[in-house]
Amino acid sequence: AQRVTQPEKLLSVFKGAPVELKCNYSYSGSPELFWYVQYSRQRLQLLLRHISRESIKGFTADLNKGETSFHLKKPFAQEEDSAMYYCALSGSWGKLQFGAGTQVVVTP
Amino acid sequence: NAGVTQTPKFQVLKTGQSMTLQCAQDMNHNSMYWYRQDPGMGLRLIYYSASEGTTDKGEVPNGYNVSRLNKREFSLRLESAAPSQTSVYFCASSDSGSVTRFYEQYFGPGTRLTVT
Numbered sequence: 001a002q003r004v005t006q007p008e009k010l011l012s013v014f015k016g017a018p019v020e021l022k023c024n025y026s027y028s029g030s031p032e033l034f035w036y037v038q039y040s041r042q043r044l045q046l047l048l049r050h051i052s053r054e055s056i057k058g059f060t061a062d063l064n065k066g067e068t069s070f071h072l073k074k075p076f077a078q079e080e081d082s083a084m085y086y087c088a089l090s091g092s093w094g095k096l097q098f099g100a101g102t103q104v105v106v107t108p
Numbered sequence: 109n110a111g112v113t114q115t116p117k118f119q120v121l122k123t124g125q126s127m128t129l130q131c132a133q134d135m136n137h138n139s140m141y142w143y144r145q146d147p148g149m150g151l152r153l154i155y156y157s158a159s160e161g162t163t164d165k166g167e168v169p170n171g172y173n174v175s176r177l178n179k180r181e182f183s184l185r186l187e188s189a190a191p192s193q194t195s196v197y198f199c200a201s202s203d204s205g206s207v208t209r210f211y212e213q214y215f216g217p218g219t220r221l222t223v224t
Contacts, residue, residue, distance in 0.1 A: 004150075006150075009148070032210045034212075043215045043216065043217055043218075044151075044198065044200075044215040045215070046212045046213070049210060049212070051210045086150055086151065090204070090210065093139060093156065093158040093204055094139055094141075094202045094204020094211055094213065095141070095153055095156055095166065096141075096143075096151070096153065096213060097153075097167075098143075098150035098151040098152070099150050100148055100149055100150045101150050
């Protein structure tokens with residue numbers, strides 16, 4: 001069965017500290033994984049997708065098929081990174097299976 | 109471009125009442141989706157429409173119906189609202205197809221629904 005697990009509900013970090021959001025998945029085929037972000041009072045929006053192998057707003061995420069993980073990392077957190085982050089797995093017709101989400105709070 | 113729009117933004121219903129949530133997109137996307145967002149559960153797919161004229165159930169379809177009115181519009185109907193349907197509802201659209209799973213989904217602003 002398709003499943004996405006985000007074990008941390010809340011991650012509180014200091015500005016300038018590294019931040020890592022964990023995401024593990026189960027999927028029988030070749031996974032397509034995304035990170036979506038929801039800033040306060042804004043729409044849910046795509047942060048990055050594994051197929052692009054890009055860095056967005058300083059965030060990177062590497063797909064590790066052996067560990068079935070797609071953790072999101074940033075070396076130096078900023079206050080504007082405070083948001084809700086969702087890991088998502090894409091199935092047929094682009095249907096997304098979301099994790100429960102991780103609320104990130106960056107304190108100065 | 110407005111992107112994905114949803115109406116209404118807020119709604120309070122009494123148990124047993126019905127209502128329709130409206131969604132429209134102006135990006136000429138083929139696929140549209142309805143999700144509900146609940147604390148601690150993330151977003152869960154209710155129904156989706158892979159293309160105009162087709163709809164299919166997602167993970168939590170019970171108590172809901174949908175209509176893909178045309179390529180732009182995809183509505184979600186609650187026939188007899190229940191307190192368990194209190195949630196935030198999001199509509200999304202995408203160019204995704206059966207073999208193209210890596211397209212971005214664009215989300216609407218959400219509808220906050222309370223059923224008392």
